Amino acid sequence: MSTATDLLPASRGGTGTQTGGRRFGAFRFFGGQSKSGGEGVAKRVQFSSPFLPYLFLAPQLAIIFIFFYWPSVQAIQSSFYLEDPFGFGSTFVGMTNYTDVLKSGEYLGIARFTAVFTALVTFFALSIGLLLAVKADGVIRGNAAYKTLLIWVYAIAPPVAGLIGMMFFDQHIGPIVELARWFGWDIKVGLNYFDTAFSMVVVSVWKQIPYNFIFFLSGLQGIPVSVREAAAIDCRSGFRRFWTVILPLLAPTAFFLLIINVTYALFDTFGVIDVMVKDKAANNPITLVYKVYMDGFRGNDLGGSSAQSVILMLIVFVLTIFQFRFIERRVHYN
Amino acid sequence: MAAITIAEVSKIYHGNVEAVKSVSIDIEDGEFIVLVGPSGCGKSTLLRMVAGLETISKGTVTIGSRVINDVDPAERDIAMVFQNYALYPHMTVYDNLAYGLKNRKTPKAEIDARVAEAARMLEIEPYLARKPRALSGGQRQRVAMGRAIVRKPAAFLFDEPLSNLDAKLRVSMRGEIKRLQKRLGTTSLYVTHDQLEAMTLADRLVVLNGGRIEQIGRPLDVYHRPASTFVASFIGSPAMNLIKGQIEGGSLQIGLYRIELGSRAPVEGAVTVGLRAEDLRLAGVGEDAMLFQVDYVEELGAQRLVHGTIEGQPLTIALSPEMPLSGDLAVTIAVDRLHFFSPETGKRLERGTSFAGDAPAQNLRLETAS
Numbered sequence: 001m002s003t004a005t006d007l008l009p010a011s012r013g014g015t016g017t018q019t020g021g022r023r024f025g026a027f028r029f030f031g032g033q034s035k036s037g038g039e040g041v042a043k044r045v046q047f048s049s050p051f052l053p054y055l056f057l058a059p060q061l062a063i064i065f066i067f068f069y070w071p072s073v074q075a076i077q078s079s080f081y082l083e084d085p086f087g088f089g090s091t092f093v094g095m096t097n098y099t100d101v102l103k104s105g106e107y108l109g110i111a112r113f114t115a116v117f118t119a120l121v122t123f124f125a126l127s128i129g130l131l132l133a134v135k136a137d138g139v140i141r142g143n144a145a146y147k148t149l150l151i152w153v154y155a156i157a158p159p160v161a162g163l164i165g166m167m168f169f170d171q172h173i174g175p176i177v178e179l180a181r182w183f184g185w186d187i188k189v190g191l192n193y194f195d196t197a198f199s200m201v202v203v204s205v206w207k208q209i210p211y212n213f214i215f216f217l218s219g220l221q222g223i224p225v226s227v228r229e230a231a232a233i234d235c236r237s238g239f240r241r242f243w244t245v246i247l248p249l250l251a252p253t254a255f256f257l258l259i260i261n262v263t264y265a266l267f268d269t270f271g272v273i274d275v276m277v278k279d280k281a282a283n284n285p286i287t288l289v290y291k292v293y294m295d296g297f298r299g300n301d302l303g304g305s306s307a308q309s310v311i312l313m314l315i316v317f318v319l320t321i322f323q324f325r326f327i328e329r330r331v332h333y334n
Numbered sequence: 335m336a337a338i339t340i341a342e343v344s345k346i347y348h349g350n351v352e353a354v355k356s357v358s359i360d361i362e363d364g365e366f367i368v369l370v371g372p373s374g375c376g377k378s379t380l381l382r383m384v385a386g387l388e389t390i391s392k393g394t395v396t397i398g399s400r401v402i403n404d405v406d407p408a409e410r411d412i413a414m415v416f417q418n419y420a421l422y423p424h425m426t427v428y429d430n431l432a433y434g435l436k437n438r439k440t441p442k443a444e445i446d447a448r449v450a451e452a453a454r455m456l457e458i459e460p461y462l463a464r465k466p467r468a469l470s471g472g473q474r475q476r477v478a479m480g481r482a483i484v485r486k487p488a489a490f491l492f493d494e495p496l497s498n499l500d501a502k503l504r505v506s507m508r509g510e511i512k513r514l515q516k517r518l519g520t521t522s523l524y525v526t527h528d529q530l531e532a533m534t535l536a537d538r539l540v541v542l543n544g545g546r547i548e549q550i551g552r553p554l555d556v557y558h559r560p561a562s563t564f565v566a567s568f569i570g571s572p573a574m575n576l577i578k579g580q581i582e583g584g585s586l587q588i589g590l591y592r593i594e595l596g597s598r599a600p601v602e603g604a605v606t607v608g609l610r611a612e613d614l615r616l617a618g619v620g621e622d623a624m625l626f627q628v629d630y631v632e633e634l635g636a637q638r639l640v641h642g643t644i645e646g647q648p649l650t651i652a653l654s655p656e657m658p659l660s661g662d663l664a665v666t667i668a669v670d671r672l673h674f675f676s677p678e679t680g681k682r683l684e685r686g687t688s689f690a691g692d693a694p695a696q697n698l699r700l701e702t703a704s
Binding site for chain 1: 416433
């Protein structure tokens with residue numbers, strides 16, 4: 001959640017100051033979200049000592065340094081070493097860890113699965129979340145109860161969600177397995193590669209929907225009623241109205257959620273996967289993050305594992321830059 | 335272009351809250367009707383029922399020859415201008431204007447022509463490629479108007495379109511709306527809470543109060559013959575003075591003063607007397623007069639509003655600023671300028687003889703009772 005609240009106003013505030021001029025619409029069109037970014041007037045505070053502002057910044061900088069930069073540097077460093085499994089020393093091996101990883105067919109297979117998995121989870125979590133939000137937004141009476149029911153799932157911790165998801169796919173009592181059997185599909189999670197992948201996607205999507213739902217709903221409610229009404233007078237087809245007016249106005253929310261969902265699918269599905277494969281991946285599909293964990297903590301190959309996490313870091317870095325450069329450009333921030 | 339008939343229309347919300355109570359208005363083709371009233375009087379609800387943004391609980395609305403109760407808003411052949419403009423923020427001005435036409439499958443060439451014409455009329459041609467956020471309030475207002483014009487609808491619906499503008503711009507836009515409506519001859523329904531806007535724009539005014547129509551009429555008729563104390567106090571600035579009086583045997587008693595009404599006394603007994611601030615004047619030397627105790631003075635430049643009391647009842651008088659003020663004043667009023675209302679119902683009480691046939695204004699005869 002903290003990333004969620006940090007990211008959005010920051011990016012919006014940025015575009016706001018660039019456009020300058022009349023920004024009076026911004027308050028309304030994005031409801032609660034834009035409040036922090038909305039005020040164009042920056043207050044200048046004078047400090048008596050030039051060191052004081054740095055002192056105020058220090059706790060935040062310390063957190064970033066200790067929890068982000070330091071581990072990153074450690075990871076990069078150890079990715080060039082071959083660690084003794086029992087911790088008795090390490091040998092500098094240069095790029096060997098990287099070349100080993102990138103030459104490994106298994107690793108490339110996992111990378112391919114991760115890409116497909118991320119795409120599927122992001123797509124379905126976003127589209128189902130949007131669909132539910134649009135429907136919930138249309139409900140007039142009893143909508144509070146309706147929304148609460150939809151948001152509930154988000155309060156569940158990832159491993160618990162994984163467990164509940166596992167129960168859905170349980171060989172003996174799982175309702176989804178029962179349902180599939182009815183159609184002649186015998187789901188065997190943990191045994192069959194495809195079945196396991198399927199249930200991983202379903203549970204991961206299911207877990208992420210409430211989050212997307214909340215943001216889409218608040219985005220929808222940030223669209224001024226009068227704009228919808230003007231559209232109702234201008235355009236008969238509700239479906240067309242949605243594509244031409246509602247969706248473009250939701251674009252900032254959708255873009256933000258896209259980044260969050262990609263990150264979620266890449267990293268935060270760890271708990272779900274862990275419960276599904278029960279620490280012993282064997283033939284089952286896993287994602288890159290889980291592979292990092294398996295090699296590092298189960299295989300005790302700290303060097304290879306570090307190399308993998310550096311690669312992962314680069315992938316996410318490139319992906320985020322790509323998203324901001326090419327997709328955000330098409331997003332209309334009001 | 336079409337006539338609009340609103341017949342016994344009511345709006346009932348959940349919990350039996352009746353926002354509009356059996357309202358009927360016949361709007362002629364090309365007429366400019368202004369719905370005016372305080373907030374919560376149901377004027378916006380009524381407009382939104384005509385637009386199709388609210389369902390009609392009872393009664394029928396007819397545009398042209400078509401009952402439109404169950405017609406989709408987009409099919410009603412109306413265009414609406416909203417208070418906060420409701421422009422599509424992600425579209426350029428051109429697309430904002432063209433959107434409604436595109437959805438109606440209008441040929442591209444005709445869209446271009448209509449947008450160009452509307453843009454020329456409203457002088458927004460230089461901004462066609464801009465997004466609404468790059469426009470000022472007045473420009474946005476014009477774009478909102480343009481979006482209504484390009485559609486060439488049977489009727490324009492305006493929902494307080496000028497309330498978000500500053501005072502100066504409001505006056506100039508007011509003139510522009512009036513001119514545009516006359517030029518296009520499109521039937522218009524305009525909602526406002528500003529009585530001045532209502533007076534200046536309307537062909538006919540509809541004064542609403544608590545979901546009911548208090549009065550329908552041309553602005554000057556409403557001003558000069560308000561149908562109730564509500565209309566009297568709502569239309570006109572400053573509001574009409576309303577004081578308590580008593581009619582006995584053809585003369586009006588206000589405190590210690592008695593005013594002879596002759597044969598023109600409407601009723602016997604207690605009445606509410608209405609006096610326009612500008613109808614009261616200073617009494618000449620030797621003329622019968624009432625003592626007006628001055629509380630304070632408001633200088634408006636062209637006018638001077640003097641607030642005070644007659645016989646303990648609060649009153650406002652509009653005087654020319656040239657006249658010297660010194661302490662309390664002796665004031666008088668022409669008898670035919672008095673309005674009478676029932677103290678119980680607030681309804682206007684007509685006098686014995688008709689207004690038109692009145693003798694030339696007579697000065698009132700004042701007799702001090704004691």
